[in-house]
Amino acid sequence: MKKIDYVGAGEMKVSIGPSVLKAVGVGSCLIICLFDTKKRIGIMSHAMLPSSSLLSFVSNPFKFVDKSIEIAVEKMQMLGCKKKDIVAKIIGGANLFNGLELLEDIGKKNIEIARKKLGELGIKIVAEDVGGNFGRSVYFHTDTGEVVVITTTQLVKKL
Amino acid sequence: MNIEDLDILREVFNVGSCHASTALSKLTRKNINVSFPKLEFARIEEVAKFVGELSLIASVVYCYVEFEENNHRKPFGGFLFILPQDSAVRLAKVLTNESGEGLSDLDISALKETGNIVLGNCLTAISNWLKVRFWESVPKFSSDLLGAIINDLLINFALKTDYVLVLKTEFMVESQKISGSFVLMFEREGYELILRKTRELLK
Numbered sequence: 373m374k375k376i377d378y379v380g381a382g383e384m385k386v387s388i389g390p391s392v393l394k395a396v397g398v399g400s401c402l403i404i405c406l407f408d409t410k411k412r413i414g415i416m417s418h419a420m421l422p423s424s425s426l427l428s429f430v431s432n433p434f435k436f437v438d439k440s441i442e443i444a445v446e447k448m449q450m451l452g453c454k455k456k457d458i459v460a461k462i463i464g465g466a467n468l469f470n471g472l473e474l475l476e477d478i479g480k481k482n483i484e485i486a487r488k489k490l491g492e493l494g495i496k497i498v499a500e501d502v503g504g505n506f507g508r509s510v511y512f513h514t515d516t517g518e519v520v521v522i523t524t525t526q527l528v529k530k531l
Numbered sequence: 532m533n534i535e536d537l538d539i540l541r542e543v544f545n546v547g548s549c550h551a552s553t554a555l556s557k558l559t560r561k562n563i564n565v566s567f568p569k570l571e572f573a574r575i576e577e578v579a580k581f582v583g584e585l586s587l588i589a590s591v592v593y594c595y596v597e598f599e600e601n602n603h604r605k606p607f608g609g610f611l612f613i614l615p616q617d618s619a620v621r622l623a624k625v626l627t628n629e630s631g632e633g634l635s636d637l638d639i640s641a642l643k644e645t646g647n648i649v650l651g652n653c654l655t656a657i658s659n660w661l662k663v664r665f666w667e668s669v670p671k672f673s674s675d676l677l678g679a680i681i682n683d684l685l686i687n688f689a690l691k692t693d694y695v696l697v698l699k700t701e702f703m704v705e706s707q708k709i710s711g712s713f714v715l716m717f718e719r720e721g722y723e724l725i726l727r728k729t730r731e732l733l734k
Contacts, residue, residue: 381682382576382689396585397678400686420575420682420689431693435575468683469593469671478686507679509586524588524675 382435384417390515398464400479405461407517408453414514422481441489465502499531548700550656551649566701585678590619592646595668606718612646614711661728
């Protein structure tokens with residue numbers, strides 16, 4: 373039985389060795405899974421907002437997609453991973469409430485920023501399960517790099 | 532903020548949620564049990580856990596509320612009427628007097644309107660008590676993972692603050708096995724208003 377670690381909104385967890393990183397109830401939030409295919413190290417971060425430039429004061433950088441990615445990549449390099457071995461999978465960015473003025477497109481913005489930021493850092497996105505109007509639960513197996521996404525309709529998808 | 536402040540907030544929300552339950556009781560013509568509100572000053576990341584089981588599938592009616600002061604609208608908070616999916620289906624069937632499984636369009640419409648009436652009643656009670664005028668947004672409905680819904684709604688708050696004051700009351704329609712909760716996520720201006728107005732009244 374692999375150890376299961378829960379990653380809440382605004383959190384990031386690193387796993388070295390076999391375990392499952394799990395995020396439940398992902399709506400417009402974005403889950404970024406980074407995996408080193410050689411060293412088998414995985415990081416999952418659960419970010420809520422696209423960019424830290426929205427705020428003047430940032431107390432928790434893991435709330436933001438751009439900062440989370442920066443820190444996650446830095447962390448992996450610190451652990452001795454090479455950028456060319458790191459692959460990314462992004463999940464989430466849905467829009468649950470149609471037409472909730474302030475929230476509109478937050479999901480979409482999260483996805484855009486993640487793609488841009490990962491592109492800038494030279495990390496390849498190998499799989500995506502984004503958009504739509506439903507929530508997801510994400511299980512990231514850090515021994516194989518496999519990501520399992522379950523939606524409310526009990527649809528299971530393997531990335 | 533001290534213990535007395537927290538008691539005031541809890542009591543005001545208690546009055547509101549009792550009125551809300553009365554409205555629900557009238558709509559369903561059933562007796563309803565209501566719990567005393569729980570309060571938590573939670574980090575954004577932990578609000579969803581306080582509200583309920585993250586992986587639970589639930590139907591949620593959401594209204595955003597503003598109040599009027601010196602001809603300006605200021606943020607008050609977000610009201611939620613939460614029903615776990617099985618309770619949502621049962622309540623919808625009681626309201627529409629129909630049978631069948633799952634939620635039809637009519638059921639969703641009925642739940643949305645019920646949420647609107649219930650939350651409206653809660654707000655009217657608070658409004659009468661504090662003598663403040665409130666503005667309520669059109670109710671939004673979503674039926675999904677509770678964690679996903681709550682975290683989505685929290686984005687509004689996450690832009691401004693790291694901590695949110697949350698109040699939760701649970702209710703139960705015993706004979707129909709329907710349970711659910713009323714939740715209020717306060718904006719800072721919202722709870723400051725309640726404390727200020729209550730102090731004025733107590734003088």
